[in-house]
Amino acid sequence: MAELIRLDNISKSYGDNEVLDELTLTVEENQFVTLLGPSGCGKTTTLRIIGGFEKPDQGRVYFDGKDITDLPPNMRPLNTVFQNYALFPHMTVGENIAFGLKVSGKSDQYIKDKVKYALKLVNLKGFENRKITQLSGGQQQRIAMARAIVNEPKVLLLDEPLGALDLKLRQEMQYELVRLKKELGITFIYVTHDQEEALTMSDKVVVMNDGYIQQEGTPEQIYNEPENAFVADFIGDSNIIPGRMVEDRLVEIKGVKFPCIDGTENGFRPGQRVDVVIRPEDIEIRPYGEGLFNGTITSKLFIGVHYEMLVKQEGGKFEWLLQNYDEHQVGSEIGMYVRPENIQIMHKPQSDDEKRMNLEI
Amino acid sequence: MASRKWASPFIIWIIAGTVIPILSIFYYGFTTRDGGFTFDNVTAVFTHDHMQALGLSLGLAFASTIVCLIIAFPMAMILRDSKFGKEGFMIFVFILPMWMNFLLRTMAWQVLLERAGVINSILAIFGLPPQQLMNTPGAIILGMVYDFLPFMILPIYNTVCKIDSNLIEAAYDLGASKMTVYARVIIPLTVPGIVSGITMVFIPALTTFVISNMLGGGKINLIGNIIEQEFTVNSNWYLGSGLSLVMMIFIIASMLILNKFDKTGGQALI
Numbered sequence: 001m002a003e004l005i006r007l008d009n010i011s012k013s014y015g016d017n018e019v020l021d022e023l024t025l026t027v028e029e030n031q032f033v034t035l036l037g038p039s040g041c042g043k044t045t046t047l048r049i050i051g052g053f054e055k056p057d058q059g060r061v062y063f064d065g066k067d068i069t070d071l072p073p074n075m076r077p078l079n080t081v082f083q084n085y086a087l088f089p090h091m092t093v094g095e096n097i098a099f100g101l102k103v104s105g106k107s108d109q110y111i112k113d114k115v116k117y118a119l120k121l122v123n124l125k126g127f128e129n130r131k132i133t134q135l136s137g138g139q140q141q142r143i144a145m146a147r148a149i150v151n152e153p154k155v156l157l158l159d160e161p162l163g164a165l166d167l168k169l170r171q172e173m174q175y176e177l178v179r180l181k182k183e184l185g186i187t188f189i190y191v192t193h194d195q196e197e198a199l200t201m202s203d204k205v206v207v208m209n210d211g212y213i214q215q216e217g218t219p220e221q222i223y224n225e226p227e228n229a230f231v232a233d234f235i236g237d238s239n240i241i242p243g244r245m246v247e248d249r250l251v252e253i254k255g256v257k258f259p260c261i262d263g264t265e266n267g268f269r270p271g272q273r274v275d276v277v278i279r280p281e282d283i284e285i286r287p288y289g290e291g292l293f294n295g296t297i298t299s300k301l302f303i304g305v306h307y308e309m310l311v312k313q314e315g316g317k318f319e320w321l322l323q324n325y326d327e328h329q330v331g332s333e334i335g336m337y338v339r340p341e342n343i344q345i346m347h348k349p350q351s352d353d354e355k356r357m358n359l360e361i
Numbered sequence: 362m363a364s365r366k367w368a369s370p371f372i373i374w375i376i377a378g379t380v381i382p383i384l385s386i387f388y389y390g391f392t393t394r395d396g397g398f399t400f401d402n403v404t405a406v407f408t409h410d411h412m413q414a415l416g417l418s419l420g421l422a423f424a425s426t427i428v429c430l431i432i433a434f435p436m437a438m439i440l441r442d443s444k445f446g447k448e449g450f451m452i453f454v455f456i457l458p459m460w461m462n463f464l465l466r467t468m469a470w471q472v473l474l475e476r477a478g479v480i481n482s483i484l485a486i487f488g489l490p491p492q493q494l495m496n497t498p499g500a501i502i503l504g505m506v507y508d509f510l511p512f513m514i515l516p517i518y519n520t521v522c523k524i525d526s527n528l529i530e531a532a533y534d535l536g537a538s539k540m541t542v543y544a545r546v547i548i549p550l551t552v553p554g555i556v557s558g559i560t561m562v563f564i565p566a567l568t569t570f571v572i573s574n575m576l577g578g579g580k581i582n583l584i585g586n587i588i589e590q591e592f593t594v595n596s597n598w599y600l601g602s603g604l605s606l607v608m609m610i611f612i613i614a615s616m617l618i619l620n621k622f623d624k625t626g627g628q629a630l631i
Binding site for chain 1: 525527528530531532533534535536537538541546547549550
């Protein structure tokens with residue numbers, strides 16, 4: 001796939017507050033890229049720089065090989081779906097969708113057909129003459145999508161578009177967005193703080209914190225192989241524990257030695273201090289004494305598909321987070337086992353910059 | 362209902378302050394000195410002097426409203442875009458003259474515009490001949506704009522402040538130029554403020570007699586001056602009331618026209 005957008009060494013501050021620090025990011029053609037991070041991590045600023053609403057203090061923005069850093073938003077071949085939809089309240093649904101086409105001087109017949117097509121695409125056929133105030137939140141969301149895609153942009157920027165919708169509608173719209181992206185065959189750049197949204201829809205997830213990119217990769221890579229404690233903590237529930245390499249492919253955590261698949265070949269020397277991530281669903285429950293270590297269940301919560309349990313390690317104070325499909329009683333003593341491939345070992349932050357990346361933990 | 366009990370002072374106020382005066386104006390307007398019914402007081406507006414004064418009033422009020430609008434809209438946009446809390450101070454500066462007495466403010470312009478006044482003195486320094494500034498329609502428009510400008514700025518500023526910045530960004534995002542963004546998004550969304558601003562400037566400007574008295578030197582008669590003279594100098598309440606009723610028709614008509622432009626915000630005005 002060809003490179004479509006490149007952010008090169010972008011920095012941006014508001015007063016003393018540095019929002020982006022030498023950020024470099026590439027977006028390929030026809031990708032669904034999600035910028036994911038907590039509020040204040042710089043994800044929306046990044047999107048606004050791509051859209052042309054903010055000027056970077058330093059660095060360039062390239063689109064299709066051309067430098068567009070100084071191009072105003074109305075000259076950029078991309079469209080935005082705003083967080084609060086930003087539909088024009090003094091216009092009908094049809095007029096809202098037609099706005100971009102009218103501005104670019106398309107013929108009346110072309111506009112009429114395109115508006116009809118766009119409404120069909122977002123499943124709101126025949127809504128042309130409705131007023132914006134008559135629409136529900138979900139419908140407004142769809143109209144905002146229609147208004148953007150009707151201009152056939154090469155890239156669609158979406159700023160937390162599902163943030164204001166309730167859970168069920170949000171899940172529905174996630175499917176809709178993926179379907180729309182397939183039908184249109186364009187690039188989506190999506191901003192969210194919701195890790196579930198990021199994992200379900202994206203081809204590529206960019207996890208951001210504190211103006212830095214923490215990790216880029218496919219949803220699977222981000223979830224299964226977090227590069228640092230911040231990513232591991234932000235994506236899903238995790239047990240993040242400091243540990244020490246004992247020897248090649250053996251790590252000691254909380255006094256227990258776990259066989260793992262990392263070692264000297266990817267830079268972990270024996271004796272080195274590391275961070276270890278173990279996902280709660282990766283801890284298997286065995287009969288007492290038959291796992292790698294034992295513990296007592298201290299609490300149990302049923303959360304729909306599975307049970308979530310806290311297990312206090314035998315002879316220690318540490319409580320492990322577990323998820324299991326089977327019910328186990330509070331107070332029962334169990335053995336626990338983790339497969340070597342499910343133990344994710346991460347380097348401890350070394351430099352000041354790296355420390356800053358991990359500050360949130 | 363408790364609210365009804367509390368409403369009684371306001372009902373008394375409305376009856377004493379609005380209903381009775383209007384009824385008495387209607388009474389005097391359609392009565393002769395002998396107490397008989399007549400249309401003469403109202404039709405008196407068609408005499409040459411009255412028509413001329415009415416025409417001039419409409420013209421000057423219209424001109425000063427337009428000038429106020431031309432100044433107020435960009436001003437409101439500048440106030441909207443200014444950052445760091447400066448806008449509070451700017452608004453304060455604009456409101457400040459309103460704390461001074463209206464007559465005093467108009468009198469200040471007399472001092473500035475007089476034949477031997479401040480402006481002509483400055484002109485004299487540069488060797489320019491003195492200008493006739495006082496007692497001209499221009500002086501009256503100037504006075505009206507100066508006195509009524511805050512009433513135009515405040516409602517417009519209020520509405521432009523409420524426009525969501527995302528709407529403006531969305532318009533740019535969809536490819537609109539600055540001109541188009543103003544013409545198709547910002548101005549249409551400001552209509553309620555523009556309508557109430559126009560109403561609040563045009564109506565007092567149409568009926569004023571103080572500004573034309575002070576800056577027109579009695580040489581320029583507006584319809585407001587004529588009505589005032591009928592009540593005070595000529596003690597002819599009948600003719601004064603009749604002409605007031607005609608003015609009322611003009612005011613109601615102008616509000617109806619304005620309401621056509623703004624179906625939501627303007628309803629409260631009439």
